[in-house]
Amino acid sequence: MDTERRLLDGLDPEQRAAVAAPRGPVCVLAGAGTGKTRTITHRIAYLVHRGHVAAGQVLAVTFTARAAGELRTRLRALGVTAAQARTFHAAALRQLRYFWPRVVGDEQWDLVEGKLRLVAQAANRVGMSTEAESLRDLASEIEWAKACLVAPDDYPAEAARLHRQPPGPVEQVVQVYRAYEQLKTRARLLDFDDLLLHTAAALEEHGEVAAEFRDRYRCFVVDEYQDVTPLQQRVLDAWLGNRDDLTVVGDANQTIYSFAGASPRPLLEFSRRFPSATVVRLERDYRSTPQVVSLANQVISAARDRPAGSRLKLVGQRAPGPEPRFAEFDDEPAEAAAVAARVRSLVDEGVPASEIAVLFRVNAQSEVFEQALAEAEIPYQVRGGERFFQRPEVRQAMLALRSAAVSPPPGELPEVVRTVLARVGLTEEPPSGGAARERWESLLALVELAEELAASVADATLGGYVAELDMRAEAQHPPTVEGVTLASLHAAKGLEWDAVFLVGLVEGTLPIQHADGDNAAIEEERRLLYVGVTRAREHLWLSWALARTAGGRRYRRRSRFLHGLLPDSHPAARTGQTRQRDGGPGSVGRRTPSKPRCRVCGEFLVDTPAVKLGRCVDCPSTLDEELLTRLRAWRSERARELKVPAFVVFTDATLVAIAEQRPTDSAGLVAISGIGASKLDRFGADLLALVHGDR
Structure with a gap:
């Protein structure tokens, strides 16, 4: 009884209900910071203690090695050492290695090392580009197709139905996909998706294999269930057979991997599949202050068409803390300098540097913040120090x-x-x-x-x-190293810090430009912001800059997701007004920046694509196709030299603007969106030579 009391004491009523629920289907709808890992590990320990299942018969799966390591650590502290806690792929690899002699009968196939090599061979066969960025896009599209159980022959119809943007002509993508699979099979190799596919097939097609596995594992727990793909769900179904001893935990409000095939549908439809399921909602947030929780609720409550299972409303359980700060800046260097100054203040106040994070939408945004932190002599690590x-x-x-x-x-x-x-x-x-x-x-x-x-x-x-x-x-589960974390919002999922800076919150970045016009994509971008907000325990900062470079045109607008989060009377709400260089909230000047005009018709430009082009999207284009081809070839060459993605050198929109405007000097270059002082120094001479036809 002492052990049972220890497992239940300290839990809130909802957590206790989930832990002590009868053996069988249980769905835990767990909001951010509500103690989901504590709940599911205590449930596993409770089931083992009550004799409902042996520890060695438990298989808990999640989506990252870091999360699996955390589950193992928590279970070990509860005295449960024999339960398995692994990622889907690690669990499948272990099972496939064990059953391979009976299922295939010959020497085991190796895992692919460097998928891009095979993708390059396949792309070369069909005449597609073998540049690094193209190969990465093709590899990602193949991974999406396999995760969604889409075979090469079915790809065109599915891509059209889901409005995918293939990384090339659809038929060529199909040919690359098919050739990649053929090359892999001939070399007797498996990729990570094959681990799941072959594991599912082994259990579906070999009764004796399924019987042995299901006798070995009786109880299943799935963490982050909102991120499950159709392929992972197929594996889970194969593990279960006709049984229902399954506990899932997830939060549809944190679905941010739809682009990779993840879907919250299995989570939201769990009680429909298992009518007898126990459904528990965890809404008490123990991570963040009420001020942070309130902002998070405002962000997600503005989402459109939220399904019932995602309508969690967090209730802060911590003592009150500081209000979230909003700040607008003239340009990114000013924003980064203000962030570094505030970080320095927090560190001086006693907040450990390892408990501070600067989060952004895309990795390319990190450079200016790295520079500002370095100049302030503040240690930092990019992407949490995975290496x-x-x-x-x-x-x-x-x-x-x-x-x-x-x-x-x-x-x-x-x-x-x-x-x-x-x-x-x-x-x-x-x-x-x-x-x-x-x-x-x-x-x-x-x-x-x-x-x-x-x-x-x-x-x-x-x-x-x-x-x-x-x-x-x-x-890749490192201990904490003292230093501020710089990470993308996607990389921050599952992590938390005392202080979080959400930076670069402008239209075209969050939401990302290519999401515009697609309501589902826009709502996923909103969920990204929600994930970012809920990473903060106490201090939260949200900021944006009106221009990319110092002295640049201030044409940007703050993210639409910020509308309604701060009152119109707040200084930072006065988009378009100039702010002092220290960037302190409330420091608003009197100047109003001039809005960019179309160089063709003279109308004011509002949309991000139009501003980048320097003309209305509907106005006639003066694109020099030959120059654009030269620019793209040069960009690919420089990206290879610098070992960065091509868009880090220049985006497609910037190259199109150059090919349309054909600037003849440095002033003409910096007038184009995306070309600031640093890029002018690095690439200006090359660009002018390309325009003049000297390269």
């Missing part, structure tokens, strides 16, 4: 720890780890800064991970610690 285990000092440390584990020195695990790492540079006091400080921070993070393991596992050993490090390295 932690590839750092030279960490690899050296792991070698030292692995060697020491053969004959470990006496003592408690954290002290043993600190002693070993002292040999590779961990000192008692941190270096003053620079690369030496970064190295020290990495080593210290390994010590803190040892402390975390020792706190959750009695008599933790150095060997067990090294095994944990190896597992995290394989799963």
Whole structure:
């Protein structure tokens, strides 16, 4: 009874209802910050404790290695060590390797290393471009098709039905898709989607395999169920058979991967499929202050046609905190400088740098914020430090720890780890800064991970610690390193910080330009903002800039998603007015920027595409097709040299504007949207040479 009380104590009534629900179908509709991971891990432990299922018969699946690692850590702390917690792909790989001799009968096929190589061969066969960005687009489209169970022959009809924008002529995409599959099969290789396809087929077509698997696993838990694809749902159905011992947890308001085939439909229709299901709604938000929660509710409540299962209204449970800040700036450098200044203030107030994040819609937005943080001497890490285990000092440390584990020195695990790492540079006091400080921070993070393991596992050993490090390295599940996180909104999903800066909130970026005109795509962009807002525990900052470069034309408009979130009397609501360089909310000047006019008809330009072109979309084009071809070839060449996507050099819209306007000097170049001072310095000479026909 003590164990049962421990598993139920500290849970709110809704969490307790989900944990103690009878064995069978359970659907947990869990809003952001409502304790969903705590709920499902306690449910697994409760079912095991009550004898409803053995720990080894539980399979919990989620969508990222980081989330799977978190589930394992939580279950281990609850004394449940035999339950499996894996990603869909990791679970399928394990099962396929085990059943392969019976299903296929010969030597196991290897996993594809570098899918783009095979895609390039397939594209070359059919005469499509083999430039890196084209290959990435083709690979993504093939992944979408397989995730949605769309075969090559069915692709044209499905792409048309769903209004997809194929990365080339549809028939050529089909030919590349078909050739890719043929090349892969002849080489006896599997890609990650094949793991799921073959696992499902093995269970569907081989009764004895299905019987053995279903005898081994009796209870299934799916986290982030709103992100399931048709292929993953097929695998889950194959795992279940005709059983219903399934717990799912998800939040349709956080569906942000529709472009990859994810759909909240299985979550929203769960009770229709399982009429006897227990449905629990978690709406008490323990993560964020009431002020942040209120803003999040305002963001998502403005969504159109919300299905019933997504109408969660968060209720903040924390003590009140500061109001979210809104700020408008003349240009991106001013916005970035203000963000860096506010970050410095928060750090000085005691907020750890690792508990601060700057989030943006696309990765290309990070550069100006990286520069501003560097100039302010504020440490940062891009995209959360996924490459932690590839750092030279960490690899050296792991070698030292692995060697020491053969004959470990006496003592408690954290002290043993600190002693070993002292040999590779961990000192008692941190270096003053620079690369030496970064190295020290990495080593210290390994010590803190040892402390975390020792706190959750009695008599933790150095060997067990090294095994944990190896597992995290394989799963890309790094410990926290001191430094501000710079990440895209998609990459921030599942994470949280004390302070969050949502930056670059302008039309054409959020919502992204290519989403305009598609209501479903626009609503997904709104959910991205909701995800960003709900990452913040206490401090929340939302900002945008009217121009890209210092002194540039202030033609941008704040995101439509911000309308109604701040009163018209708020200084930041006065879009189009100039703000002081310190960017402080409330610092509004008197100047009103001139609106750009069409160079053909003279009308004011409003829409982002028109501003980029410098003319109304309906006005006659003066496009120089030959120049545009030269510009695109040059862009591809520079992108390869710089090892960046082509759009980072220049977007298609900017190249079209150059090919239409044919600028003859630097002033003409910077007058084009997308060409600022830094890009003028890097690429201006090349562009003018291309316009003049000298290249």
